[in-house]
Amino acid sequence: MTQKDTSLEFFTFPPSSMFREVKNITCVGAGYVGGPTCAMIACKCPDIRVTVVDMNAEKIAQWNSDELPIFEPGLEEVVKRQRGTNLFFSSDVPKAIREADLIFISVNTPTKMYGRGKGMAPDLKYVESVARTIAEHAGGPKIVVEKSTVPVRAAESIKTILMEAQKHNRELHFQVLSNPEFLAEGTAMKDLAKPDRVLIGGESSPEGYEAVSHLVRVYEHWVDRSRIITTNTWSSELSKLAANAFLAQRISSINAISAICEATGADVSEVAHAVGYDSRIGNKFLQASVGFGGSCFQKDVLSLVYLCESLNLGKVANYWRGVIEINDWQRRRFADKIVGELFNTVAGKKIAILGFSFKKNTGDTRESSAIYVAKHLLEECAELSFYDPKVTEAQIRSELALVSGKETVDRLVKVHSNAAQACEKAHAIVILTEWDEFKTLDYASIYKTMQHPSAIFDGRLILDKKQLREIGFRVFAIGSAPEQAYNMFGTAGCGSGGDSSPNR
């Protein structure tokens, strides 16, 4: 037993158990986390009835239809198999709360866009509202589980709200647990089926240990006990923010190195390979890119920065803020590179943008780097032609309208239903999402339909530079100097006539 798992010693139930064995789970929030997580629990725990509720009735209708509200590989099969058996989607929140033994709070905690902490702190109004709804409708003992990503000690506020209700009704008993989710979009079902770890934080009291043990048993249906970590509540809450901060920091670190590569003739893929071979560093999350996107990294690092500032830890706040600053800079740097290499003007030039989601295998566009690169190019009056296999035209337009204005988007943006069409008559192709289909496009045919000279900017390092150069493209990739900038001895500007670094 590790030191951190001391709570396991108390896993014998206290003489009078406060909570029933978990037979009914309710999850409030039917989003990217609530939907897949509950589908997995229902699939792995046939003895448990799982109900996912949301205040958005339209979303619930979609979960009950053939067209699920989110795309996630493997999700549809599981939902269709379990739905109506032990998995239910409903908008009757009070009923689902009344019937539950255990309630997951899985609502959004976006960066606050008003008032104190604007642009930094997470907005906890949805979490608080769920806590109040639970207090109002519980009717009996409930284990309440924070699955949303929250700042440290958020569980305390939930507990205070629930305890107030408990004061007025002797039937009510609550324990609040922290059980942050670590799934990544695009691989959510795999991550849920075989998690690196499940983290459960609880109160250091007999009732707290009892509640933790109930949730442990749910996960034990399919997760090995050695992978279920139990800690105190605050460690669990902080571990989630820390994990995302570490992951985001790795990307900013390799992206910072990518800039040095471009200026020196080193190749970032080779550097990442060599650095990642050190088992203390490891090779994951070292892929240089146009910057990280998604609904979590920026929000959670900013939340950590805000927390540090609130704790008067200015130096620590600045350290983590750097991760975001490098990410913003990388996006801007990439857009500037495009303008620079297109002879310092893109006004009126058609540029094909391949990929709009924040990573492959998801249709999610939240905080996608594509939004910011596009914004910079629209400011330069470029005409942008988009294609993404999973993002609709309406979604692309609405995301861009938020940052560039509807009038600009109506005037300068087109969205196509395939890549070849988007590239027709374009001066340049820009890869912003690493969709597999972009690796195998017929670039020789595409080249013939484009304006010449034709450029290609690889923001995801998925293309074969040598092959593209042979076709005739001018090729620019994150983290490597353009072909002609260095000869084999690294002397700038001499022109080697070939790419001295092999592609990976």
Ligand SMILES: NC(=O)c1ccc[n+]([C@@H]2O[C@H](COP(=O)([O-])OP(=O)(O)OC[C@H]3O[C@@H](n4cnc5c(N)ncnc54)[C@H](O)[C@@H]3O)[C@@H](O)[C@H]2O)c1
């Ligand atoms: N998206 C991810 O990959 C991921 C992974 C791990 C953790 N998280 C965290 O999990 C939480 C949820 O993220 P998400 O991506 O699933 O969000 P989401 O926006 O996809 O889903 C949240 C859902 O909660 C619903 N909701 C909000 N308030 C409600 C209320 N009072 N009653 C009923 N429903 C309500 C919304 O309508 C929405 O459908 C966030 O804190 C996020 O940081 C997300």
Ligand SMILES: O=c1ccn([C@@H]2O[C@H](COP(=O)(O)OP(=O)(O)O[C@H]3O[C@H](CO)[C@@H](O)[C@H](O)[C@H]3O)[C@@H](O)[C@H]2O)c(=O)[nH]1
């Ligand atoms: O080496 C890498 C790895 C990722 N990315 C980018 O980073 C972003 C985030 O990717 P990823 O972490 O794979 O997806 P998310 O769904 O955002 O998952 C992160 O955020 C979730 C929400 O908190 C956590 O649960 C996950 O553990 C954490 O990986 C994407 O734009 C990726 O393209 C890179 O640029 N280089």
